[in-house]
Structures are given as C-alpha cells and as structure tokens.
Amino acid sequence: MAGYAPLVNSPNDAVLAMHMSDGLVDAPTSLLFGFVAVAGITVAAWKARTELDERTAPMAGLVAAFIFAVQMVNFPILPGASGHLLGGALAAILVGPYTGALCVAIVLVVQALLFADGGITALGTNITNMALIGVGVGYAAAVALRPLRRRFGDAGLAALAFVAALANTLAAASGFLLEYALGGAGDTTLDTVAWYMLGTHTLIGVGEGLITALTVVAVARARPDLVYLLRTAPRPTTEVPA
C-alpha cells in the first residue's frame, strides 16, 4: 500500500479528502511550515483576547462548527473536479481575524485527527495556507472594501464578502504553490501546478464567495452586533459627507 495515497478506503468512491496529505512536500518544508503555523496560531491565540468576550465566544465556536459543516459539501466546478469552502474570509468577517484563524485551525486539526483528512505532518502547511494566509488576506480585503457597505448597504456587504472570500481562496492556493516550490515532491513543474491550482481555485473562489456573501448578509440582517467587521467599523461621523 505504500507509495501512493489511497484516496478512498472503502470500495465505493465517496471521496471526502480535502486537504494536503503527508508527503506532498519534503520533510524540511513540512517542518518549516510547522513552525510557521505554531508561531502564527500562538500570536492569534494571544491577540484573540481583544476580540473575544463571554458574549462573542459562543458565536465564534459556532462559526468553527459551521465551517466544518460547510467544508463537507463539495460543489462541482468542472467535470471531474470539485471544490469546497475554506472559510477564512467568512470567519474573519464574522468573528475577527485572530479568532477566525483559530476557528479554521481548529477545523483542520479536528479533520486531521478524527477524520484522517489532511496529513498529520501536513498540518503545518494546511494551517499556514488556510488559517494564516487565507484568513489574513481575506480579512485585509474585507477591511479595504468596508466602505462599500456604508455606501451600498447589504449589496455592498455581499460584494465585499464575495471579493474577500475569492482573495482568501486564491491566497491559500498560492500558499500551496510556495510550499511546492520550496520542497514539492514529484516532477511536475511549478508552472503547470500553478496554472492548474490557480485556475481551479478561481472557480472554487466564486463558490466560496457566494457562500460567504450569503452567510455574512444573513447574519448581518439578523444580528449585526454579531458581525465583527461591522462592530469594529469606524464611526460614520468621522467622515462627514458634504
């Protein structure tokens, strides 16, 4: 059995493996990104104290569970290829970037330890890509586009959530490309891998964007106080329209 990844353990073909397996990058690269992940998550846990209180902690726990659930639902993007939510932008918008990074990291740890999805030695790369890079880029995009919400209301919020989620997906895919460039296994050229990764993840990013926009607008309509990005928005009075 050694030497290739049995994508499916059972005879029928319900493939539900979603993250990097062990062995796709070499040991030094895995180790390096293991350190990156530990450092990043430590910082996130420290900084999350400024985002969390007894009122928002249950919401943040539910956001993690929601991301786990939605990640199970692969949607088709091309014949023979699918995609699923990564959830970085969604988590950052709803509960803040540091808490959001912890949400995605916890989902990845639960998936690797309980569901054999995503390798154990690949946890560092998976956490770096989806919890650190994806959340960071997704949140930065959301903050940059936050004025859209003030101008266009829910439509603006949907648009900023969509773009932030697309950016999060492409950034996370680029993280894999960085790791593959540093220590990828196999002879496939980086060029080929890059085109295919970014192509598929542009399509996945559209799905990610739709799910993120739908969820963020739904939460914002019901409980705007539970949307971190709106809670922390600068007071409208700081910009006085003429």
Added chain:
Amino acid sequence: MTSRRSWFLAGFAVVALLIAGVVSYLASSSPDGLDSTTLRGCTVIETAAGEELTGTCIAQHAGEHHLADGPLADYTVAGNDNLSGIAGILGATATFAVAGGLFWLIARSGRTRRT
C-alpha cells in the same frame, strides 16, 4: 446573554448540524481543486486491494494517513460511508466543543487581564 441572541445562536447551530448531517449527502465526490491538481498525470484504477494510481503525478508521493484506521476516518462511521451524515454531526459537535471551550478560556483570560 439576551434571549434573542440565544435564539439566533440556537438557529445557527441547527443550520450547521443540518448542513453536516443532511446537506453533506449532496456533496460532489469528485476530487477537489488540490486533489485534481496533484492527480494530474495519473489515472485512478480500481483494484481488489483498493485504488491504484497509474502514470506520473504528485499524489503518488502522498503517504497513507497515519490515522486512516480511525473510527471516523474519511467521514465514515467505522468504514460505513452511508453514515457520513452521522460522522458530520459528530465532527461539527466536536469542533464546537473544542473551539467554544478554547474561546471561552481566551475570553476569560482577556477579562481578568482587563479588570
């Protein structure tokens, strides 16, 4: 916690459980963007021993998961993938327990620091 907030959170939890337990059965079984990238160049063939990859691709370098024999491995319950919804509900619940517990501790430590 206001009761309206509690109702919202309860609703959110129900939505998450429905997605994990029911909607997940609608998931596409095609490989995702990463897997289809690493499988490029290979053909997956079914054999009596499971699946094998012929050709040359990145996925051939992937090792079997260390916990592939776990009771919930591959979102099954003891290998039965008709029960993936049960596995999903257990996973969403476990995620909520771990994340909620950690966030509660972080929130408490933040409060004691602030006061």
